[in-house]
Amino acid sequence: MERAFDPTHAVEAAAWIRGQMGARAVPMSALITGSGLGMMADSVQAPVRFPTTEIPHWPQSTVEGHAGRLVVGSIAGHPVIVMQGRVHFYEGYPIQQVAFPIRVLQALGVQRLIVTNAAGGMEKSWAAGDIMLIRDHINVPGMAGQNPLIGPNNTQLGPRFPSMANAYDPTLRALAHEVAREQGLTLREGIYAMVSGPSYETPAELRFLHVAGAHAVGMSTAPEVIVARHAGMTVLGFSLLTNMVLFDPTAEEETTHDEVLEVGALAAPRLVRLLEGILTRWATS
Numbered sequence: 254m255e256r257a258f259d260p261t262h263a264v265e266a267a268a269w270i271r272g273q274m275g276a277r278a279v280p281m282s283a284l285i286t287g288s289g290l291g292m293m294a295d296s297v298q299a300p301v302r303f304p305t306t307e308i309p310h311w312p313q314s315t316v317e318g319h320a321g322r323l324v325v326g327s328i329a330g331h332p333v334i335v336m337q338g339r340v341h342f343y344e345g346y347p348i349q350q351v352a353f354p355i356r357v358l359q360a361l362g363v364q365r366l367i368v369t370n371a372a373g374g375m376e377k378s379w380a381a382g383d384i385m386l387i388r389d390h391i392n393v394p395g396m397a398g399q400n401p402l403i404g405p406n407n408t409q410l411g412p413r414f415p416s417m418a419n420a421y422d423p424t425l426r427a428l429a430h431e432v433a434r435e436q437g438l439t440l441r442e443g444i445y446a447m448v449s450g451p452s453y454e455t456p457a458e459l460r461f462l463h464v465a466g467a468h469a470v471g472m473s474t475a476p477e478v479i480v481a482r483h484a485g486m487t488v489l490g491f492s493l494l495t496n497m498v499l500f501d502p503t504a505e506e507e508t509t510h511d512e513v514l515e516v517g518a519l520a521a522p523r524l525v526r527l528l529e530g531i532l533t534r535w536a537t538s
């Protein structure tokens with residue numbers, strides 16, 4: 254059987270990144286920014302920046318709001334790698350390639366991963382601009398056979414059948430709530446549903462996901478988290494609710510990507526502040 258993922262490619266990409274960092278130690282924590290959230294990289298102190306187009310084998314994003322840059326430095330005194338933008342399954346990449354950057358982070362020795370995304374909110378009492386801490390996810394493409402771990406398993410990378418119970422680390426979630434309370438920030442918590450996109454969900458699909466327990470819906474994140482957990486990383490995830498979904502098929506409003514980017518830009522500073530507070534705790538622990 255042909256390998257769906259070549260681990261030597263991740264090793265080569267990691268070696269290239271190490272070469273760019275010189276004598277600087279590789280951070281043990283990484284952060285992935287979602288649509289319109291790339292400004293988080295502006296918080297990085299003493300940054301080393303390079304475009305992902307220069308990294309061997311790295312898949313390239315074609316979506317507005319995903320800069321395609323890697324930034325290495327520190328936030329609030331905690332060393333971190335920031336991935337400015339990601340690739341999506343709907344861009345035509347195999348699902349294993351969507352999660353390829355996580356394999357590179359694994360090869361670099363990263364142990365903690367923070368994922369962020371822009372998502373549509375599904376709770377009537379919530380509002381666009383709210384931040385949702387991800388407790389669990391519903392991986393709709395995975396249920397249809399698009400799981401990034403499909404194919405021969407490399408036991409050096411992780412187990413054949415990794416558990417996804419508590420994929421989003423409970424201890425890190427408790428810390429996020431604590432920091433949010435200290436900052437006076439309302440932090441929602443719920444279940445994120447990933448769909449493949451690029452078309453937005455129909456009202457019927459949204460009702461289906463809501464009945465299944467989803468509080469927010471988007472087009473990313475689950476493959477990255479699955480591979481990160483396979484790799485033994487602890488994971489913390491946030492959805493920035495950039496719009497409230499439309500359950501009513503007669504509604505005249507339509508969700509647009511421009512709206513997602515606009516709301517993300519307005520609300521992102523609160524998420525950045527929360528992440529800085531969390532990383533400050535990590536730096537002093």
